[in-house]
Amino acid sequence: MSGARLGRLLVLETRTFLATPLSVALIIALALISGWAVFGGTIRTLETRAHQAVALEQHAETWAQKRAAFIDLQAGRIETGMFVNPARADLVVMSHKAPVVTPPGALAPLSAGPAREGNDIIAVSMASRYGQQNETIENPTNRVDGPLDLIFVVAWLLPIVLLVLSYDVLAGDRETQISPLIASSGTPLSKIVLGRLGVVFLATFGVIGCIATAGVVAAAPLDQLVHNLPDLVVWLGSLGLYIGFWLALSASLNARLRHAAAAGVALLTIWITLSLVTPVLAAQWVAVGAAAPDRLTYVLQYRALQNDLAERSAEVRETYYGANPERRPVRGPFSEYEEYFVETYYPRQVVLDQVFFPHAREIHVRQVAQARRLRLAAFLSPPLMIKRLTDDLAGFAPERRLAAFDATEQFQAAWRERFDVKLASRRSLTLADYDDLPTASPVSEAGAVRLVRAITPLGGLLAGFLLAAALAWMRLRRAGP
C-alpha cells in the first residue's frame, strides 16, 4: 500500500473516529484524568522543591543567627547561661540539624512513587540517625489505593480505554455483516484494521504524550530541562510500545473472533490477568527470591546495641578518646547535663554508628535487590513494566535511595569531623568554626545510570510489543471477512 493510500485511509478512519461520540468522549475523559493527574504531579514536584529549598534556607538562617550570637558574645553584648553559650560546641551543634536533600527525579510529575511524607529531606546532626523512627500521622486509608498519578492512569486505566476503543475493530463489522462489503473494496482487511488502530494509537499517544511532556517541562528548573529530555524520550517510547502492545492484542483477537462481545470479554480477561493477577505472582516471586528487609529485627538489634553500649559507657568513652587523644576534655563540665552529653552520649553515638552502619545500609541494599528482581519479574506484566520504568525515571529507584544514604553518611562524617574535637574536648568555638561549613550537595544521579537501569523494563516492553504485533500480523494476514 502506498503512503498516499495509507494517508487517505488514516484520514478516513480519523473522520469515522471523530464521528463516534463514545470514542470522542473517552478521549476527552482520558485527557481530563491525565491532565488532572499530571497537574497534581507537577504541583507535588514543585512543592517538594520548595520544601527542600526552605529546609536549606532555614538551616543557613539558623546557623547565621548562631554566628551572630557568637559575635555578640565576643563583643560583650550578650551573657552566657546554662543552656545559652555560642562558644560551647555541645550547645551549638548537638541539637543543630543540617538537611540533605534528594531533588525530585526527572519524571517526578508522572509518578508519586511510594508517596511517603518528608519531601526527601534527611536531617543530619552529630547524633546517630539510625534510630530515627520515620513516624507518620497520615491516615493510611489515604495511602491504601495509591495516588492518582499519571502512571496509574497509563498502567491501569489506559488499557481499558484502548480495550473499549478497539475491541470491535473487526468483529463489530462481522456481526453487522459489513466486513464482506469492506473486503470487496480492494483494501485488505489487515490494512483497514491497521488504519483504525493507528487512529486510536495517535489519539491516545498524542493526548497522554502531550500532557506528560507539558508536566515534565513545567516542573523542571530551566537548567535541568535538557538533562531530563532523554528520560522523557525513553518514557514516550515506552508509552508507544505499551499502547502498541494492547492494540496488537486487540487486533489479534479481532482477526479470529466473530462476535465483538466475545472479543471484549477475552480482552477484559487478558487485562485482569496482566494487570491484577500476574503482578501478584511477580510480587510473590520477588518476595521469595529477595526478601524485604526485616525492620523489626533491625529495631531490636539497634536497641540491644544501645543497651550494650550504655552499660559499657566508660569503656566506650575510653576507646573514643584512645582513637584521638585530642578529644579528651581540656576542662571540667559546667553542669551534669554537659558532662553527660559530651562524655557519655556523644561518644556512644559515634560508636553506635560505626557498629550499626552495615545493618543500616543492608536495609537499602535489600531494597535494591528487590527492585532488580522486580524489574525481571515485570516481564510477566506490561502494566508492571511501565510502572517500574516510570517510578525509576521519576526518582524512586531504590538505587537512588541507597545513593542518598551513602551521600548522607559522607556528609555526616564531614559534619562530625568538623566539630568532633571541639565538642569532645570542650574547647571553645571560634569564628572560623562558624564559617565554611561542610555542605551537602543535593543527591544526584547521572542520566546514563538512570537510562541503563531503564533498559530492562524497556526491553521487556519492546519484546511484549513485538510478540503481540507478530501474532496480530500473522492472524490478520489470514483473517477473512
Added chain:
Amino acid sequence: MLSVARRELQLQLRDGRLAIAALLLLLLLSAATVVGWAQYEKGEAQRVRFAEESYAQWLNQGPKHPHRAAAYGMYVAKPETPLAVFEPGLRPFAGRTLWLQAHSNAAFSHAPADDDLTASPGLGETSGAALLQLLGGLFAMVLGALSVARDRETGVMRQILAQGISPRRWIGGKCLGLVAALLLPLVPFAILLIATTAWAAAEGAVWAAIGRTAAALGATLVYLLGLLAIGVAVSAFSRTSRGALVVVLSLWVAGSVLAPRAASLLTLRIAPTPDAAVYASVIRDEFNGGYGERPGWDDQLAALEDSVKAEYGLSSLDEAPVGFSGLRMQAMDAWTNEVADRHHAQLLATYDRQQQIRTVLSVFAPYLAARAASHGFAGMDWAHYQHFAAAAEEYRRAFNVQMNEAIVAGTRGQAWEMNAGRETWALAPPFTYQEPGLGWALRAQWPAVSILVAWLFGALGLLAFAAQRLRP
C-alpha cells in the same frame, strides 16, 4: 418464577465460560487466603517475639537515670484478628509499631510498604477480600449484563414474553438463578473461611472471630448482589449485550478502580492530614508559648519553682527535701500531655472528617463502603489502629509517671543525676491490649453497611423499573 430461576441456573452452568470464571475466582480467593494465612502467621509470630523482646530490653537496660530509661522506652505492636488472613486491610500502609517513650505521643512507624517493594500499591491485589470485592464485583456485573440483552439478541425474550409471562416475574426468576450461580463458588469459600478464622482464633475469641467473618462476608455479599442487580438492569435497558458490557465495564472501572484513588485525592484536598513535622513544631511552639490563658513552659516552670519554695519554705531549690528535677519532669509531662491532647483532638477530628468524606463518596461508589466495612470487621481499619494507639498512649503516660516519681524519690534539691535499676523498670508491667468487640466494629461501620443496603434496595428498584419498561 422458580422455574425461570432453575432454567437460568442450568443455562449458566452449561455455559463453560461461567464455570471457568467461577472456578478461577474460587482458585484465586483460596490462593490469596493461603498466602494471607502464611503472612498472618509469620506476622503474628514476629509481633509476639518483637513485643516480648522489646519488653525484655526495657527490663534489662541496666542502671541509668529513669528519664533516660523512659527516653529509651519500649515498643508495642498491634495484634491482628484471625480475619486478617482474608482481609489485611491497612496493614501494608499503617505502621506496625509504636515507640512509647518519654517526650511525646506515639505515632505509628515502620509500615511494611516503606521497606518492602512488593507491598507497594499498584502491584495487583493480594488479599482475598480485595479480590472478592474487585473481581467478584466484575463477575457479578458481567453475569447480569449478559443475561437479558443476550436473550433479546437471540429472540428468546420475545418467545418467553409471548407466552404471557410477566416481565417482572421473568426478570425476578432470572435474577434468582443468577444469584444462585454467583453463590455457587462463594458459599464453599465462605464456609472454609469461617472455619479457618474460628480455628485460628485464640481461646475465648472463637465466636468473635466467627461473628467478624460473617459480618464481613455479609457486607460483601450485599455489595455483590447490588452489583448483580445493576448488571441485570443495565442489560434490560440495553439493546445489545455489547452495549451492556461496555456500560457495566465503565461503571466497574469508575466505581472500583478510579473511585478509590479519586476518593483519597478528594479527601486529602478537603481535609488534609497535617504534615508530621509541622504538627510536631506547632505542639513545640505551644508548649513554649502557651495558649489562651495558659502561659508557656518557662512561666509555668517559674511558677512551679516559686510554689515549691513556698511549700517547703526554701530560699533556694537546692535545699528542697525532694528531687525538684523529678517534680519538673512531672510538670513538663503534664503540660506536654495537655498541649498534645489539644492537638490530638484536632487530629482525630481531621480523621473523622476524612471518614465522613469517604462515607459521602461511598454513596456514589459503593465499593468504598464495601471495603470500609470489610476493613472494619477485620479489625484492620484506621479506627481499630487508633483504638490500639489510645490504649498504648495510656500505658505510656502511666510508666512515665512512674519514672518521674522515681526521680522525685531518688534525688534531692536540684540534682539531676541518679541511677535506678531493674526494680524500677519492672514497675511498668508488660503492655496488654484488649481488641474491641464485634459490637464496637458494628457501631463504627453502620454508615457503610447502611449505604450498602441502600444501594441494594436502590438497585432492586432500578431493576423493577427496568422490568416494567422491558420491551423485546
